[in-house]
Amino acid sequence: xxxxxxxxxxxxxxxxxxxxxxxxxxxxxxxxxxxxxxxxxxxxxxxxxxxxxxxxxxxxxxxxxxxxxxxxxxxxxxxxxxxxxxxxxxxxxxxxxxxxxxxxxxxxxxxxxxxxxxxxxxxxxxxxxxxxxxxxxxxxxxxxxxxxxxxxxxxxxxxxxxxxxxxxxxxxxxxxxxxxxxxxxxxxxxxxxxxxxxxxxxxxxxxxxxxxxxxxxxxxxxxxxxxxxxxxxxxxxxxxxxxxxxxxxxxxxxxxxxxxxxxxxxxxxxxxxxxxxxxxxxxxxxxxxxxxxxxxxxxxxxxxxxxxxxxxxxxxxx
Amino acid sequence: xxxxxxxxxxxxxxxxxxxxxxxxxxxxxxxxxxxxxxxxxxxxxxxxxxxxxxxxxxxxxxxxxxxxxxxxxxxxxxxxxxxxxxxxxxxxxxxxxxxxxxxxxxxxxxxxxxxxxxxxxxxxxxxxxxxxxxxxxxxxxxxxxxxxxxxxxxxxxxxxxxxxxxxxxxxxxxxxxxxxxxxxxxxxxxxxxxxxxxxxxxxxxxxxxxxxxxxxxxxxxxxxxxxxxxxxxxxxxxxxxxxxxxxxxxxxxxxxxxxxxxxxxxxxxxxxxxxxxxxxxxxxxxxxxxxxxxxxxxxxxxxxxxxxx
Numbered sequence: 001x002x003x004x005x006x007x008x009x010x011x012x013x014x015x016x017x018x019x020x021x022x023x024x025x026x027x028x029x030x031x032x033x034x035x036x037x038x039x040x041x042x043x044x045x046x047x048x049x050x051x052x053x054x055x056x057x058x059x060x061x062x063x064x065x066x067x068x069x070x071x072x073x074x075x076x077x078x079x080x081x082x083x084x085x086x087x088x089x090x091x092x093x094x095x096x097x098x099x100x101x102x103x104x105x106x107x108x109x110x111x112x113x114x115x116x117x118x119x120x121x122x123x124x125x126x127x128x129x130x131x132x133x134x135x136x137x138x139x140x141x142x143x144x145x146x147x148x149x150x151x152x153x154x155x156x157x158x159x160x161x162x163x164x165x166x167x168x169x170x171x172x173x174x175x176x177x178x179x180x181x182x183x184x185x186x187x188x189x190x191x192x193x194x195x196x197x198x199x200x201x202x203x204x205x206x207x208x209x210x211x212x213x214x215x216x217x218x219x220x221x222x223x224x225x226x227x228x229x230x231x232x233x234x235x236x237x238x239x240x241x242x243x244x245x246x247x248x249x250x251x252x253x254x255x256x257x258x259x260x261x262x263x264x265x266x267x268x269x270x271x272x273x274x275x276x277x278x279x280x281x282x283x284x285x286x287x288x289x290x291x292x293x294x295x296x297x298x299x300x301x302x303x304x305x306x307x308x309x310x311x312x313x314x315x316x317x318x
Numbered sequence: 319x320x321x322x323x324x325x326x327x328x329x330x331x332x333x334x335x336x337x338x339x340x341x342x343x344x345x346x347x348x349x350x351x352x353x354x355x356x357x358x359x360x361x362x363x364x365x366x367x368x369x370x371x372x373x374x375x376x377x378x379x380x381x382x383x384x385x386x387x388x389x390x391x392x393x394x395x396x397x398x399x400x401x402x403x404x405x406x407x408x409x410x411x412x413x414x415x416x417x418x419x420x421x422x423x424x425x426x427x428x429x430x431x432x433x434x435x436x437x438x439x440x441x442x443x444x445x446x447x448x449x450x451x452x453x454x455x456x457x458x459x460x461x462x463x464x465x466x467x468x469x470x471x472x473x474x475x476x477x478x479x480x481x482x483x484x485x486x487x488x489x490x491x492x493x494x495x496x497x498x499x500x501x502x503x504x505x506x507x508x509x510x511x512x513x514x515x516x517x518x519x520x521x522x523x524x525x526x527x528x529x530x531x532x533x534x535x536x537x538x539x540x541x542x543x544x545x546x547x548x549x550x551x552x553x554x555x556x557x558x559x560x561x562x563x564x565x566x567x568x569x570x571x572x573x574x575x576x577x578x579x580x581x582x583x584x585x586x587x588x589x590x591x592x593x594x595x596x597x598x599x600x601x602x603x604x605x606x607x608x609x610x611x612x613x614x615x616x617x618x619x620x621x622x623x624x625x626x627x
Binding site: 144 | 581
């Protein structure tokens with residue numbers, strides 16, 4: 001297990017490096033001059049000298065390789081640079097807002113498992129019956145309904161029934177769990193529906209695959225009760241691929257809540273993304289992209305290790 | 319994997335009319351065995367026809383403003399004049415939905431087509447080349463896959479200059495197409511890997527054909543089934559992505575009718591007074607994506623049940 005963990009850990013390093021390089025290069029090819037845009041939006045009348053001075057101040061006038069060296073050295077020290085727009089350290093800005101996004105992502109992941117797992121299991125166990133069909137239609141529509149529209153419908157529903165919206169704010173679960181829950185449950189639900197559908201479909205097909213294995217026949221032939229066969233021999237094995245899906249889903253949600261945060265007006269990472277694009281905030285965008293990719297790679301690593309711990313076959317293969 | 323399995327049947331059928339009737343019976347069999355897919359196809363057909371004939375089908379022009387019909391004045395309810403009501407500018411929602419279908423379907427089809435085609439070519443090359451090239455391509459794909467598709471699309475929007483050709487917003491299409499490349503490349507690569515080892519590829523090599531010819535003429539035609547399934551499924555995803563981007567204000571811009579755009583801006587202020595402004599555009603997106611997903615699912619069950627998409 002240790003050998004596998006080390007091997008997997010080593011694989012992460014080149015991936016992260018590649019991401020850092022690609023992100024740097026990509027954002028340097030942006031056609032609009034972020035500095036010119038920034039100055040114009042601030043003061044209207046802008047001279048070429050002002051732009052040049054500002055570029056030098058922000059270190060954007062250096063040759064590309066110098067910028068790259070500064071960027072990589074900064075990264076190694078955990079420095080993501082200064083936001084072009086707010087003039088505050090990117091890391092600090094992200095730090096203020098990431099907590100909310102992580103809480104929302106966790107809650108959404110939890111809800112999607114809560115909804116998706118029973119649906120997928122039912123669909124598999126009642127394969128080909130009317131249950132299976134109904135669940136199939138539910139899951140396909142889960143994939144079809146835009147999360148932001150579902151969010152809007154939820155808001156409409158809340159206004160029509162309770163008469164007011166959930167409190168908006170940045171209360172953390174650590175401070176006031178009940179208020180935080182009230183704040184996040186609706187946006188979480190609007191995202192979770194889609195992922196519940198993904199989980200249900202995944203689980204259905206993996207249960208069906210496992211139930212056709214030889215060892216299930218053996219377990220039945222042994223005279224085990226059907227319930228035991230399904231729970232102990234079937235579900236345990238079928239859950240493995242679903243673990244991956246759930247982990248990746250969480251990782252994707254860190255950056256993928258863009259639209260939901262917009263609808264519910266949540267000040268998280270997703271809203272920051274849109275703001276960074278709208279304000280042409282190069283360093284902020286760079287920091288955010290790195291954050292999203294890194295969190296994905298790390299969660300992926302954890303999922304793989306977890307998977308290897310659950311399934312001995314994997315660590316022997318590697 | 320492919321359609322090859324039942325190809326010999328057609329060679330034994332002697333009469334000239336046989337292929338036609340065989341085709342018809344295949345369609346009938348699809349309808350019977352894949353009822354959900356057929357429903358999806360019919361929904362798509364209706365949308366396609368109304369998009370193409372929008373000027374004849376739509377009761378109003380999508381850009382015709384009539385402030386007297388705006389919900390801001392307490393008007394605009396769905397009635398005999400405006401079947402699905404009117405939006406904040408008093409524009410007919412049904413007409414905007416019909417014209418919006420043009421935007422959704424054209425952007426959806428073009429981006430899924432380009433994304434999947436480039437992905438299929440990369441995947442095939444990766445499988446055929448093997449070794450170091452394969453390794454490099456796969457690591458690149460790993461990097462791309464570590465971004466949620468909406469983030470990938472937003473990055474492209476941020477990078478590319480505004481670009482409109484023939485009234486079509488190229489940026490939006492590229493932004494939506496790029497996230498499909500790595501996914502398609504993965505799926506097509508694994509399909510192509512099983513083909514690369516087949517004797518006829520060796521035969522082609524022995525015959526002295528170049529790599530471009532082998533990839534283009536011998537491998538690509540045999541991954542057409544997974545390719546078509548992916549394109550179908552991804553048109554739905556592309557429509558969803560277009561709606562999301564336009565909703566965020568990063569996609570199609572006013573006054574082009576777009577379903578996502580109809581849900582953003584001032585229109586989202588009418589939660590209580592004019593719910594129709596919000597309900598119908600979302601319903602249109604859902605229905606379109608639903609239809610493409612149903613069809614994609616059924617095509618997979620039909621051609622290639624083991625394909626993971």
